Structure formats: C-alpha cells, structure tokens
Amino acid sequence: MYLSIISNNYFCNAIEALQNCHQSKYSYFTKNPKMTDDGNPKDFDKFFKAALGEEKFLTIDKVEDDGKSIYGNFYAGQWASF
Numbered sequence: 001m002y003l004s005i006i007s008n009n010y011f012c013n014a015i016e017a018l019q020n021c022h023q024s025k026y027s028y029f030t031k032n033p034k035m036t037d038d039g040n041p042k043d044f045d046k047f048f049k050a051a052l053g054e055e056k057f058l059t060i061d062k063v064e065d066d067g068k069s070i071y072g073n074f075y076a077g078q079w080a081s082f
Helices: 009-019 023-028 044-051
Strands: 035-037 040-042 062-064 069-071
Touching: 009 023, 035 044, 040 044
Parallel strands: none
Antiparallel strands: 035 040, 062 069
16 A cells, blocks of 8 residues: 555654554554544543554545545454444
8 A cells, every 4th residue: 555645744654653553653642642432432542552453544545634634444453344
C-alpha cells in the first residue's frame, strides 16, 4: 500500500507505525487522551493495549483534511473489517 497518498508527514508516520505494528504508534497520541467507543467512555491505555495488535488499513481509499481524515478498509482483528 502506498502511504504517500497521506500528504501530512506526521499522520503518514503515525499510520506507517500502525501498519507495521510498531510500538511507536502510541507516541502519536496526546498525553492522557479522552476517548469513547460507540459513545461510551473508555480508558485509552486499556482499550488500545487490548485493541491494537495486528490491526491495520487494508486499503486507503481517500484522504482529506490535510491528511488528518483517512478513509479505507480497516482490519480490526476480532471485530472483522470495516
């Protein structure tokens, strides 16, 4: 997959770290982020340590918002692809 479609270097590097299952992927998040999953508050660290492993984009179909909005087919492990 060609990540060069993502024009924003910061976000391109973050997606590359995700694609390669590299531990540095966590360094791209702000400290103490707040997040929700389907509208329910979640502990970021616990959620992502359980959720991110082999997850990655299978395709990147569209990039908008200076590389900050990335659309594509995403493999989410136990949750299948979406």
